[in-house]
Amino acid sequence: MLSHSSKKQSIDLNNLEVDPTKRTSILNYDPNxxxxxxxxxxxxxxxxxxITEYPQSYIAKAMCRFNSDWYQAYVWLEYSNNIYQGGGELDEYVGGPNNIHNQAKRKCDDLTQQRQSIRVAFDRQSDQIKIEYWTRLNASIDVIRLLLNQGFSLLGHDESESSLNKDNFVEVLS
Known part of the structure; x- marks a missing residue:
């Protein structure tokens, strides 16, 4: 059970609707x-x-039906009993390896690899490294606030050696 306190929204991840025509849009869930x-x-x-025999539809002057062999050719392909939009032009529709469908498939694969996420990588660090990171981050934010409050730029337009306003951010930070 997944829940979020700000919206009092709880979702049972074990009972999600699998049919793409019936499932709730991801945008209707809390962003967190x-x-x-x-x-x-x-x-x-x-x-x-x-299904042993998929229903037929009249498409482009011919009777057509979904083919379950397409599941092997297109591993991301979904079928709903509520709607059928099939046809024999899937190769043309899907396109090459950089097509939006294949890009989305790669992004889904990346999302499932939680070991690669920034949060997991950060959590694996030692406490000392985490403290040093937060110290650097807070110092950088404080310097940026100071420069903005004083009306200074982070980097000057004149970066020559004789300039007094060169690289304000680095000068204040060090």
Missing amino acids: LRDEIRRAYLKLGPCQPN
Whole structure:
């Protein structure tokens, strides 16, 4: 069960709707919960019901039906019993490796690799490294606030050796 206190929204990740025509839009969830919900959907995999005979539709003057072999060719492909938009032009529609569908598939794979996330990488660091990071971050923010309050730029337009306003940020920080 995933919950977020600010919106009092709780979601049972074990009972998410798998049918793409019935599932709640990701935009309707609290932004702080969306990545966890996406990961749960990705763990479920695409909705690929194995039906012995898919319904036929009249498309481009011919009777056509969905083909379950397309699941192997397009691992991200989903099918809903509520709607059928199939046809034999999937290769043309999907396109090459840099097509939006394949880019989205790679992004989904990246999302499921939590070991690669910034949060996980940061959590693996020692306490000393975390303290040093927060010290540097807070010092940088304090210097930026000081320069902005004084009306100075972070970097001067005149970066010559004789300039007195060269690289204000680095000068104050050091």
